[in-house]
Amino acid sequence: MSSHRPYAIWAVTMNGAVLGRKMQQLLPTCDLYLSGSVWSAQNRQIKERSQVFERLSESVSPVFRHYRGHIFIMAAGIVVRTLAPLIRHKAQDPAVVVVDDSGRHVVSLLSGHIGGANALAETIAERIGATPVITTATDVNQLPAIDVIAGELGLEIENFDAVKSVHMALLNGRKVVLHDPYAILGNRLPQRFIAARVDLTAARPDEPTAEQPGVFVDDRQVDLPPHVLVLRPATLAAGIGCNRDTPKREIRDHLLQVMTAHRLAFKSLIGLASIHIKHDEPGLIETAEELGLPIRFFQPNELERVEGIQNPSAVVTRHTGVSSVCEAAAILAANRGKLIVPKQTTPSVTAAIARIPFTS
Numbered sequence: 001m002s003s004h005r006p007y008a009i010w011a012v013t014m015n016g017a018v019l020g021r022k023m024q025q026l027l028p029t030c031d032l033y034l035s036g037s038v039w040s041a042q043n044r045q046i047k048e049r050s051q052v053f054e055r056l057s058e059s060v061s062p063v064f065r066h067y068r069g070h071i072f073i074m075a076a077g078i079v080v081r082t083l084a085p086l087i088r089h090k091a092q093d094p095a096v097v098v099v100d101d102s103g104r105h106v107v108s109l110l111s112g113h114i115g116g117a118n119a120l121a122e123t124i125a126e127r128i129g130a131t132p133v134i135t136t137a138t139d140v141n142q143l144p145a146i147d148v149i150a151g152e153l154g155l156e157i158e159n160f161d162a163v164k165s166v167h168m169a170l171l172n173g174r175k176v177v178l179h180d181p182y183a184i185l186g187n188r189l190p191q192r193f194i195a196a197r198v199d200l201t202a203a204r205p206d207e208p209t210a211e212q213p214g215v216f217v218d219d220r221q222v223d224l225p226p227h228v229l230v231l232r233p234a235t236l237a238a239g240i241g242c243n244r245d246t247p248k249r250e251i252r253d254h255l256l257q258v259m260t261a262h263r264l265a266f267k268s269l270i271g272l273a274s275i276h277i278k279h280d281e282p283g284l285i286e287t288a289e290e291l292g293l294p295i296r297f298f299q300p301n302e303l304e305r306v307e308g309i310q311n312p313s314a315v316v317t318r319h320t321g322v323s324s325v326c327e328a329a330a331i332l333a334a335n336r337g338k339l340i341v342p343k344q345t346t347p348s349v350t351a352a353i354a355r356i357p358f359t360s
Helices: 014-026 036-041 044-048 056-066 076-086 117-128 146-152 162-171 248-261 282-291 300-304 314-320 326-333
Strands: 007-011 030-035 050-053 069-073 095-099 105-110 131-133 176-179 194-197 214-217 228-232 236-242 269-275 295-298 338-345 349-355
Touching: 007 014, 007 056, 014 030, 014 036, 014 050, 014 069, 014 117, 030 036, 050 056, 056 076, 069 117, 076 095, 076 105, 095 117, 105 117, 117 131, 146 162, 162 176, 162 228, 236 248, 236 282, 236 326, 248 282, 248 338, 248 349, 269 282, 269 326, 282 295, 295 300, 295 326, 300 326, 326 338, 326 349
Parallel strands: 007 030, 007 069, 030 050, 069 095, 105 131, 176 194, 176 214, 214 228, 236 269, 269 295
Antiparallel strands: 095 105, 236 349, 338 349
16 A cells, blocks of 8 residues: 555544545545554455554654645544644645544644645535534635645745734734735735735835735845745746766756846746757756756757847857757746846856746
8 A cells, every 4th residue: 555645544443444434435545544453343345445553653653744634533632642743844744634533523633724634624524524624714714825825826935934924914904015026926815905016126115014014926036024925936947058977066056056146046946958969968867856856858949949049159059059058948948938047157067047928
């Protein structure tokens, strides 16, 4: 039974085992774990689709982060004591839902927003005919949850602690300032919650950011107060060229130095790109793997058709048959976006950055 399936169900009583089997049928991507005494008394059908455990805490600990979420059919106090040593941060912990033994209530206990426990609790409750219990303040007050919105829009949260500042402002009837030059949030944060739409990159002293919480949606690095929530959109692509057998460290360090020098956020980088003849270049492949980014390789005829090249090179043409590798690859990888950092060079590496196109 795979330890990388989305959900794990845990039961310690006979009623819990029956309910767990029902959930497993309704949510077929679940693994069912039964306590030893209950498992031995169950019928063959339940045994065939379950695993046995003797001590709950010892069994949950090694697999806690292997699942997207956990469903515990038992008292909430047992679950709290079991998970206390395993909890790190709500941005990292899997969803945890607790269901009472009779299946009447489904409680979102841990990682309600980012982890998806609220949604999971509502799904389970609907399917077994129970009442979902959601206690997150934004939900019970019918306010927008900025961390949920960010996840749904593919925005990376850079300073998670600022989520609390935004939520507390909304709960207390205060509005937030919004920097969103590409209108990525759209209407997901309704206008009634926005005090002003501002340009926080301009650093004008009259902008209301000193005390007022804000939301900054941009791929640019700006010095901001800690209560301004920074959300990074997936907007940047990096084109890379290099000499044969250039080591990973040299490629990686140059790319990161270019982004730092031009105050661009690494979390907004969607991937790397180069010419197809480099598809087996170890340093490039290893750089992408280390940074956790995909890498694309374009054919020479694709690169040669790209417009907007700022630094064509006769040397590059002589070696590759195209006038530009890094700038053209960056533009293509950014869906023919705008070149915002032209070719930056070292003796062995070239890098360029392009931003995907937006319409307001």
